Amino acid sequence: MLFVADAVSASQDLSVISLDTLVDIAGVLGFVLSVAGWISTWIKNRKRxxxxxxxxxxxxxxxxxxxxxxxxxxxxxxxxxxxxxxxxxxxxxxxxxxxxxxxxxxxxxxxxxxxxxxxxxxxxxxxxxxxxxxxxxxxxxxxxxxxxxxxxxxxxxxxxxxxxxxxxxxxxxxxxxxxxxx
Structure with a gap:
């Protein structure tokens, strides 16, 4: 019984963590990729x-x-x-x-x-x-x-x-x- 309760608790923690974490990771990843794209464009287009x-x-x-x-x-x-x-x-x-x-x-x-x-x-x-x-x-x-x-x-x-x-x-x-x- 203890094993089932631990599994349910872990499942709830995993779903809460994964949903919040995925949203945060997607936001950070989007920011990093947009900054990387901006830097790449600036390097290619700068006066050389x-x-x-x-x-x-x-x-x-x-x-x-x-x-x-x-x-x-x-x-x-x-x-x-x-x-x-x-x-x-x-x-x-x-x-x-x-x-x-x-x-x-x-x-x-x-x-x-x-x-x-x-x-x-x-x-x-x-x-x-x-x-x-x-x-x-x-x-x-x-x-x-x-x-x-x-x-x-x-x-x-x-x-x-x-x-x-x-x-x-x-x-x-x-x-x-x-x-x-x-």
Whole structure:
């Protein structure tokens, strides 16, 4: 008889505990999963912009930088400003595309067969989600060129997602040997 009473008592405790406990567990589990989903979405959509310099060409007061902009975010981004920080000065890039080089192919009679133009990138630079773009960034009318011994340059980058940030980008090795002094 004692055994039956203990079983009934345990059964009542189990049903009370399991019903209340299941409701509490479901509430806590729902909260934890919603927070985990929010954090996952934030990590995937946050601004993750990778920028690096492939090549640099410097002339008397002009610098061409072949740069790559990579958007590692799942949202599109627009780069609205690229400025070079050098010796306490902020030097803006040229926002309107300028012709960097032009190649004209002619046949034996001198008629033009083909014309190739390369222009600098237009600012703002539009990057789709998980996309990248490369192109020439033009800095004109520099008061001085980067030193031959420079290994990196400092930039101020502004986007449509958040405030502007400063970054230091490494220059390719031996870039100064390709400088054309005029």
């Amino acid at each position: 912009l990778k920028i690096f310099i492939l090549d640099i060409k410097a002339y008397k007061d002009v610098v061409f930088l072949l740069m790559v902009f990579e958007n590692k975010s799942r949202l599109p981004i627009a780069i609205t400003r690229v400025a070079l920080l050098m010796n306490g000065r902020t030097i803006e890039c040229t926002p309107i595309p300028q012709t960097i080089w032009r190649k004209v192919d002619r046949d034996k009679s001198g008629s033009v067969i083909d014309v190739d133009n390369e222009k600098s990138l237009r600012i703002p630079i539009q990057l789709q989600e998980l996309g990248a773009i490369s192109g020439q960034i033009l800095f004109e009318h520099l008061p001085e060129l980067p030193e031959d011994a420079a290994t990196s340059l400092n930039f101020l980058i502004a986007t449509n997602r958040g405030k502007a940030f400063q970054t230091t980008l490494e220059l390719p090795e031996g870039w100064a040997s390709r400088r054309i002094p005029y």
